[in-house]
Amino acid sequence: MMDKLLKVENLSKAQILDHVSFEMEEGEMLAIMGPSGSGKSTLLYHVAGMDQPSAGKVWVKDTEIAGLSEDKKAKIRLHHMGFVFQQMNMMANLNILDNILLPAIQANKGGGKKTRAELEAAARKMMQKLSISGLEDRRITQVSGGQLQRACICRSMMNSPEILAGKRTAGEKWHLLFADEPTGALNKKAAAEVMEVLVRLNQEGTAILMVTHDSRVASKCDRILYLLDGRICGGLVLGKQQEGMEKRREERVNKWLMEMGW
C-alpha cells in the first residue's frame, strides 16, 4: 500500500519533459512554476493520464496510470479528479449550471446512485459556496472571467468525495484537483477570490496540483517545484499556511524564484 497520493517517476516526453520525478502527499497543495514553454502544462496533462509519455511512470494511489485501459483511466478521472485547465472546455451551448453538472452526470451514468435533482442541489450548494449563485441560467459568454473560473472550479469539484459521499468506501475517498493557471486570466481581486476558494477546498481535503506564474498564488501552496526545459531543477517547502505569515511567505517565494533565475 502506497502512502503517497501521487508518485511520478522519470516521466519523459520527447523534447518536452526529461525524467521528471516527484511525489505528492495526500491533502497537499503543490505548485509548479517555471518559464513559458518549460513544459508545465504538458506535465499536468501527463500526470492526469490524458497523454501518453514516452517513458516513465505515474502512480495515483496504488494504481499505475499507463497500465490502465482508457475506460479505467476515464473512471478514475471522473470519480477522483477535477480539472481547471487553460482552455476551460466549458460548453458554449449549455448554461452555467448544466456545464457544472456535466461531469457529475457522466460519473453517475451506469449504476449511479444520485438522481439529477440531488446532483443539481449539490451543484447549487457549490455555486453558493463560491459566490456565483444566481448565474445558473447564464451562458458562459454572459459572466465575467472570474465568475467563469469559479464555475469551472465548481465543475471540477462535482466529483469530490464530499459531493458524491456515500458512493465510496472510506479508503477510496480522495480527490485530486489539477489546475493550470487557475488565476491566469484574472485581475488581482478575482485572483485572490479564486485562491481563497482553492485554499478552502484544500483545507477540506482536496489535494491540488497547480501551475502558476504568480508568486503570490504559489505562496499559498505547501510546496513549489521549479521546472526548466522539462526538468525539475528546484523545490521550495513552505508548509501549510499560517495566519499573518502571508507577506513573509511571498517574500520567501520571490527570493527563491530569483535564485532559480526567474
Ligand SMILES: Nc1ncnc2c1ncn2[C@@H]1O[C@H](COP(=O)(O)OP(=O)(O)OP(=O)(O)O)[C@@H](O)[C@H]1O
Ligand atoms: N502537442 C504538442 N506537440 C508538440 N509540442 C508541444 C505540444 N504541446 C506543447 N508543445 C511544446 O512543448 C513545450 C512545453 O509546452 P507547455 O505548454 O507544456 O509549456 P508551459 O510551461 O505550460 O508554458 P506556458 O507557461 O506558456 O503555459 C513548448 O515548447 C511547446 O511548444
Ligand SMILES: [Mg+2]
Ligand atoms: Mg502552460
